[in-house]
Amino acid sequence: MTALTRTTVREIETPGGPGRAHIHRPPRPCGTVALGHGAGGGLGAIDLAIAREVLVAAGWAVVIVEQPWLVAGRRVAGRPPTLDLAWVPMVEALLTGRGHLPRPLVVGGRSAGARVACRTAGALEADAALLLSFPLHPPGRPDRSRADELALAPDPSWVIQGSGDAFGTPDEVRPHLPRGTTLLEVPGAHSFPGSSRAALTEAVTSVAGMLPG
Template structure:
């Protein structure tokens, strides 16, 4: 990709307090990907970083969203309804008004952020989803499935899952993939090590080639 990239940070009010979107927008962006972080960390996860790098390099606008609990300096995420209630107005603000980001709109994130994306793709009329380390169940509790959330993922969707993810192996996730979803396996567990960089880059580059628009 050639051309300039505009970078800015937008603070957006939500029912849970201000959230924050870190936006990278190439000139003549092909569309927008909005990604949320997990419940145990911020935007520094390697899969989020590589996703932004690959997507922006391919001409997509990317917004990495910090939930209000993280912006406020709290260490523990809120319950799912509070995460959704904050996420929706943040995405709506990015998609409307002055400086709005272009469609098609792809929602996603890692771990808890992937769950939020699945639960809100309908109200936000997302065109696709990119789910990193989807937590199909809590570690050691395969009976507590979140397959009903994964089932909400739109067609098309992509799931990038570590081969030994304690929150759901690729084999477990594959059994619950909705129609139109593609699973990509990457070496590593729920939080990818630095050694997974090459495999993550390859997987996410493959996803970019299949995105709508």
């Protein structure tokens, strides 16, 4: 991030209680990327951190959305409908009113956050999506597919998936990609290790060059 990037934290009321938006705004942003965290929290996950760094440097305002369950100190995420009910008003609040962030809007996140982004992309009229470690199925349970959620991703979208992801390898995810979605394979598992930093940076940099800005 550049020295001119303004970082703020905004508390936003939702039907599930207050959430927090961690806003990283460069001068004259070309658009907004809203990213959600996984079911374990992890606001500082390496893929979220790299996405924030790369996209802010590319001129995008990046918001890491902290769900109300995490703000409240709970250790377990709520059910999917409660996550969606919190995510939508938080993102809408960032795009309206005084000091609002600009469109186009890219939604996304890692793992559970990627699922939320897909399910709510239509309601938010998102222009694109960046999906990190999309959890196609629980580990060892390919019969419990979430391909129906991935199918809701807007056109265009990008999926960055670890080569050894137990929640869905790139080969498992690829047949379910909707139209306009590109998959980028990165060495690593569902939670990327530090050794994946260079490959993640390369992948997100590639996506940044293709976003509709």
